[in-house]
Amino acid sequence: MPERSGAGLSASATTRAERDEARRRRAEALERGEGAGSAAARKAARRRAAGKTSFEDRPPAPWGSFPLVEIVVLIALILLVGSFFAGASRRGPMLLGGLALGSLAGLELSIREHFGGFRSHSALLAGAVAAAAITLTYFITKGGGASVAIVPVIVGGIVFMAAFWLFRQAFSRRTGGVGFRR
Numbered sequence: 001m002p003e004r005s006g007a008g009l010s011a012s013a014t015t016r017a018e019r020d021e022a023r024r025r026r027a028e029a030l031e032r033g034e035g036a037g038s039a040a041a042r043k044a045a046r047r048r049a050a051g052k053t054s055f056e057d058r059p060p061a062p063w064g065s066f067p068l069v070e071i072v073v074l075i076a077l078i079l080l081v082g083s084f085f086a087g088a089s090r091r092g093p094m095l096l097g098g099l100a101l102g103s104l105a106g107l108e109l110s111i112r113e114h115f116g117g118f119r120s121h122s123a124l125l126a127g128a129v130a131a132a133a134i135t136l137t138y139f140i141t142k143g144g145g146a147s148v149a150i151v152p153v154i155v156g157g158i159v160f161m162a163a164f165w166l167f168r169q170a171f172s173r174r175t176g177g178v179g180f181r182r
Helices: 016-032 039-049 066-081 088-115 124-139 149-174
Strands: none
Touching: 066 088, 088 124, 088 149, 124 149
16 A cells, blocks of 8 residues: 555655645645644644644655664664673674664654754754764874874864754755744
8 A cells, every 4th residue: 555645645656845735735724724623633733833843744754664764773772782681792793783773763864854844953963974074083183192182073063063054054945944843
């Protein structure tokens, strides 16, 4: 059965602009009192009008309804818990693997929600870019002594501020001027 976008169309058979337009029309209909005229529908319309989002506004995953992120999180949890029971030689790789998989799953969801205009994750995404810049700078300047130890921190701070501004601008363009959404 194809995934439904809420507008009566398959999410894979429509463009993002068409789905956004369908959500806008549903919200306008709810505000006018058309469709489901219940108190819950009116409350949902007020919540959307206030800039809040609901679960149905969440952007769909590119792989459809397959629970890829949930499976990756489950594997990460198994690795993390298993690292406490593993021998000393396997403990570190299992712990790092679990942390890496969990972080990647969260990062993927944050990217999808941010660039889909659902919620702003500017600080989280800028932090991920800054962490990569700090790591790269550390390996480039390694062996430079104690006087060079501050360079990765400075580079990370500059990269964080620039990335935060760029991510906030991207979210603002996607949402029509809204810089932050709860």
